[in-house]
Amino acid sequence: MWSFLNPLFLSALAAAMIPLVLHLWQRQRIVIVPFSTVRFLKLAQKRSSNRMRLENILLWLLRTLILLLLALAFAMPILRITSFRQLVGASRRDLAIVWDVSYSMDYVSGQKKVWAASRDTVVALIEGLRHGDRVCLFLADDDVTPLIEQPTTDLEMVLSQVRALETGTTTSQLRPAVLAALSALKESGKREKELFIITDGQKLPWTSFSPISGSTAVTNRTDRTDTTNNPMAPTATPSWDAKSVDTDISIFTVLLGVSSPDNAAPLNLDIQPTLLMRDTPGQISVDLGHTGPEQTLTVSLTIDEQAASQRSVTLGKDGGAPCVFALPPLTPGTHPARIETSPDGIALDNIFYFLLRVHEKLPVLCVGTETDAFFLLHALNPGGAATTVASATTVASATTMNVQRVDPEAFTADRLSDYACIFLCNALPLAGQAMLALEQYAQHGGVVVIFPGDRATPADYANWTCLPAMPKAIIDFGADAQRQALRLVKRGDAIFQGMNIPPGTYPSVAATRELQWGKLGAESDVVITSDNDVPFLLRRKAGKGCVLFFSVSADRRWSNLPLSPFFLPLVHQIVHYSAGQEQSEPFIWTGRNLALTEIMGALPPKTELFDPTGRPVPLRPLKTGQGNLLGIETCSRPGIYTSQSAAGGQPEPAFAVNVMRSESDLTRLGTADVPTLTGLSAIRVAESKDDLMQLVKELRIGRPLAEPLLWLVLLLSIAELFLANRAARKTRTLTEQLKIDMTGHVKGTAASGG
Structure with missing residues (x-):
């Protein structure tokens, strides 16, 4: 649909008659005079006249077209691509704005501040609305936060909230916010509907429209409600279907980030050993990530607000590198620490905070009665004395272990992560919540060691999902103890590292009772076998930790294992093995x-x-x-x-x-990638506020054609100038070519093309 902003200039179209008038005015009258001596020249004269007439017609057409286009350009024609109701200004408009508030929006490069540019863009969109138009606003963080959930006409209230808003500290997913915005526009009826996505051009938030399979999101201990255990995990929002988007909704997006972002950050760290002891050597390995050209940055380690170490690391283009720090000797306690990199475009991800928990002794918990845990306590603390405090017993030890005992009835889920290892000595059955807490303890890096006993039947183990194998029965050998030789399945196993067992020697036990298992579970293996390859100690990997399951009890009622010379070094090896497992999270x-x-x-x-x-x-x-x-x-x-x-x-x-x-990965999205990822071929993409406002103007008002028309006038004027010069070039007249003298005698010949 066409319209003109200055229709008065259409009257100038009459000027197109000027070239025609001039053309007719300049036509010369031809007077026919018989001249017998030059009759043979008529053919040459006709050819010359035809060429000149054609050139004049072309010049007339060009000059007429130039004047027509000039008149149209000054009339400012508009090509409208919207409805007639917009043409007459009778429509009302509903805007839904999706605003990326992730911390990457806080990127600063020189004088350009992405967040300030995004705020200015949102303000410009709202200020561009007319009386009666409505707006709603949704923040795209790790899910969606409705700032203005329903469209409102109170534009001043919305502007005040926009101007007061700051960036968040989370990642962003655009899909949930876009779906919420589209849902809000469904109630707009016959109003004009527009959706705006304001972001920085980072690729990450757009991948939520088509999630990447096999995502390696880092697990987290936040977000422990019934919905999810991972803030980066997909939420309960519907899946994205571009075909379900109403065609009457105009969708815009603006990518306000810099074209070549540069950002480096510490991504993760690993502390070895994971259970730190007093004056024990250790190290911290830091994974560094980088977006941008190759650069060298400084990485520093600070412990207890004191500078501990500093490194210089070179990072390749869009790559990463490890950085290793040696830990200085630390006293027992909890030490706050941080890794810090050189300042760059995003300040929030330059510091990585963590805690260093240093123990005086290895913390061990025994769950069982004093009788059931008697031999285990003395094996863990040879010659130590035990004192009872309330329902728990603490064993004062001269070794590297701090052993605590608690009765099964008093066992709770409190602070299990403080222990390197938990022994269950004839402790089952336990309350369901306690069993669940033990499973989670193993998932987070703990080691659970189970010694069976007379209190539990095979059915009491049925609710555990982390066991290496499910017990089938308890075999009673009667008064005749069955002596069995024990064999380490893998002498190089991590449990036996440092354990001195002479080659060719096999420890043995005499068992009167024994637990019989069914089929091994997933990620389970046999650590120790007895005669005929009967499993004696099983292990199952559970998350970051594991579960160890013996076939005999920790006291003398089932076997003489507690009295054998193999028992003490074995339980010590298990405790030290657990010290190598990851325990409470440093962050x-x-x-x-x-x-x-x-x-x-x-x-x-x-x-x-x-x-x-x-x-x-x-x-x-x-x-x-x-x-x-x-x-x-x-x-x-x-x-x-x-x-x-x-x-x-x-x-x-x-x-x-x-x-x-x-969110630290600032890999940029191309403008052509937006329709591909969203499936919206009609989405309009801009890379600045001005470009976006121009797209909005073209949609609401129409596409102005004055500038293209003026460029066309310029090209036609050049063509007219060239043709006019060619037509006006100096050529010899026919008389000059034939060399006709004053008496009429012809002495030359005319050119054939003339």
Whole structure:
């Protein structure tokens, strides 16, 4: 549909008659005079006249077209591609804005600030609305946060919220926010509907439209509600179907980031050994990631606010590199630490916070009665003395172990992550919640060692999903003990590293009772066998930890294993093996619904929690699969969190929080990739606020054609100038060519082309 912004200039179309008038005015009258002596020249004269007439007609047409186009250009024609209701200005408009608020939007490059540019763009879109138009606003973070869920006409209120908004500390997924925005526009009726996606051009948030299979998202201890255990995991929002998007919704996106971003960040770290002991050598290996050209950056390690070490690392183009730090000797306790890289475009991901938990002795928990755990306690602490405190017993040891015992009835899930290893000595059956806590303890890197006993039947093991094999029966050999030789299936197994067993020697036990297992489960193996390859000790990998299951008890009622010279070194090897397994997390990621019980254990009454700035953190009950647990609804500020008991004293480090590092990858999206990833061929893509506003103007008002017309006028003027010069070139007249003298005698010849 066509229209003109200055229709008055259409009257100038009459000027197109000027070249015609001039053309007719300049036509010369031809007077026919018989001249017998030059009759043979008529043919040459006719050819010359035809050529001149053709050139004049072309010039007339060009000059007429130039004047017509000039008149049209000054009339400012508009090619409208919208409805007639827009043409007459009677339509109302609903805007839905999806705004990326991930921390990559805080990128700064020289004078360009991506977040400020995105805010200016959102403000310009809202200020461009007319009275009666409506707007709604959705924030794209790790899910979707409706800032203005339903379209509203209160534009000033929306603008005030937009101007006060700052970037978040999470990653972003555009799909949930876009789906929410499309849902809000479904109630717009016959209004004009427009959807705007404001982002920085990072590829990551667009992949949520077509999730990459086999994603390696890092697991997290936040977000422990019934919905998901991983803030980066797909949410319950519907899948994306581009065909379901209404065709009457105009969709725009603007990619405001820099064309060649440059960002480096520490992505993850590994602490070895995972269980740190006093004055034990250790090291920290840091994975560095980088987007941009090759560069050399400085990486530093800080412990207890004291500079510990510094490295210089060269990172290749869009690549990464490891960086290893040696840990200095540390005293027992919890030490806050951080890895820091050189400043770059994103400040938030330059620091990686973590805690170093250093133990005086290896913490070990024995669950069982004093009688059932008697031999195990003395094996773990030869010559040690045990003192009973309430329902728990602490064994004072001169060795490297700190052993605690608790009765099965008093066993709870509190602070299991504090222990390197947990022994169950005839402890079953246990409460369902306690069994679930033990499974999670193993998943997070703990080692659970099970010694059977008379309290449990094979049916009491049925609810456990982490056992190497399910017990079938208990075999009783009667009074005659069966002496069995034990064989290590793999002498080089990690459990037996450092254990001195002379070649060709085989320890033995005399068993009166024995547990018989069924088929081995997944990721399970046999560690020790007895005669006829009967399994004696099984192991199953469970997450980062494992479960070890003996076929005999830890006391003398089933065998003489506790009295054999093999028992003490074996349990010591198991404890030291568990020290090599990953225990309590040195850090967690930002996210929602942090259950403090899994991080800090049971908190004493009136315990206060403080964020990295020292502000109190409100604690609320969270509904999880384990019931209501005390936790934090949103854990979004990176840094070291501290806790303080009601008794007072200095706040102690509780846990470290880091932003998800997937957002640090600033790999840019091309404008042609947006329709491909979304499946929306009609989506309009801009790379700046001005480009976006031009696209909006073309949609709402129409496409102005004045500039293209003026360019066409310029080209036609050049062609007219060339043709006019060619027609006006100096040529010899026919008289000159024939050399006709004053008496009429012809002395020359005419050119054939003339």
